Amino acid sequence: MIDRRGIMGAGLALAAAPAFAQTTAFASNRPEPSARKFVSKSVEREIVRVSLKIGDPKLRWMFGNCYPNTLDTTVAMRTIDGAPDAFVRTGDINALWLRDSSAQVKPYLHLAKGDADLRRLYHGLIARQSRSILIDPYANAFMEDPTAKTNLSWSLDDRFPLKPGVAERKWEVDSLCYPMRLAHGYWQATRDKTPFDVRWAQAARLSIATFREQQRKDGKGPYRFQRKSNIPGESLMLDGYGAPTRPVGLIHSGFRPSDDACVYPFLIPSNYFAVTALRELAVVADAARGDAALAADAVALADEVDAALRKYARMRLPDGSEVIPFEVDGYGNAIFMDDANVPSLSALAYLGCLPASDPLFQRTAAAAWSEHNPYWSRGRVVEGIGGPHVGLGQVWPMSLVMRALSSSDDATIRQCLRMIRDSDGGTGFIHEAVDHDDPSKFTREWFAWANGLFGELIVHLADTRPKLLAETL
Known part of the structure; x- marks a missing residue:
């Protein structure tokens, strides 16, 4: 069975690289500007600001690809009853996970107060998540069309029928935690009361x-x-x-x-x-x-x-x-x-x-x-934590990001950055899992949550450990 974590996404179209990264080896892997799903000028400025602080050329290239990946490839904006609606797909599967969608937009929260376009995105996603929870609070993933039946092949034969609009109904406590976290993060960043309406309550x-x-x-x-x-x-x-x-x-x-x-x-x-x-x-x-x-x-x-x-x-x-x-x-x-x-x-x-x-x-x-x-393993190229979902000897770069974000030790953070850099399989993106001996063997070419977490780490280091980030690893 092909499951959520095993699907390989299509390669992204190449675009001209920004001036700070424009080399033959590291041409941008972002979609062409006309093909990008959502554009934020403040995010584009943030890419330039942070990239100028990154000393390692490959790490800089990966940041430029990964940080805007959610906006570039996963956002569908529309208006419902005169208010914004944002459907944020997980990447290589066209469904919205409450967890993933919340985490995917977290790296831009600090920019939202000064960016009306980003605030519109957050208004739309908070509204979409509220409507989804009201459809079924036990569901983890939802369809773009709230009246549609699931088209996820692995959900079609579930014993208990799904409501329209539900893509998958795996009860996960964190699925309801993440919208709470997003609401709080948005409120702390903006003090904007707009999305916290009766439906949200x-x-x-x-x-x-x-x-x-x-x-x-x-x-x-x-x-x-x-x-x-x-x-x-x-x-x-x-x-x-x-x-x-x-x-x-x-x-x-x-x-x-x-x-x-x-x-x-x-x-x-x-x-x-x-x-x-x-x-x-x-x-x-x-x-x-x-x-x-x-x-x-x-x-x-x-x-x-x-x-x-x-x-x-x-x-x-x-x-x-x-x-x-x-x-x-x-x-x-x-x-x-x-x-x-x-x-x-x-x-x-x-x-x-x-x-x-x-x-x-x-x-x-x-x-x-x-x-x-x-589920921890050490290979020739990377070490880290995986899980039973993909199998033994498979490190999830996400675990390296968590280790780096939780550490106060420069040597540990530096080691994590090297392994993240070397785990991309030559794609310039962060994957679900990589073989600890051979990262060219990986799952999920298009995994926006992992890309966003990596971007979040780099922004954090740019603001807290600029000297470390300026090093060539």
């Missing part, structure tokens, strides 16, 4: 209600998922409800952000993210809408899940060190591993769930970047 309330439903304090709840597949991670056991748990206040997740089924339904990185995202939602509800009831509801749930994490999200490795587990079941069973998709254990500092200096996070992240994690 309805979607926010439904998101909180869905999280509470999936605490499963009063039975299994309504969500079930089963799929005809020879891949175990594509379906849920026990008639579609997943593995048994003891209700302890944590939120159940059917699937990980990799779209693979959880082994134990309390996915700890996603529960940490839920706590942070709910508190961010409360800020927006109170400040942008004056909705004290919504804010209080979000904070109450965040406090409850946080208390459960403090009690149940701890385990010891064979060497005796205490770390955060990846999944637990409330009965005392736990798994230690990490998956490169975000949220992950390695990304908890990046997501603002724990400080990067927190000893528990540092122990956990170090263990995830070691042989304690069965």
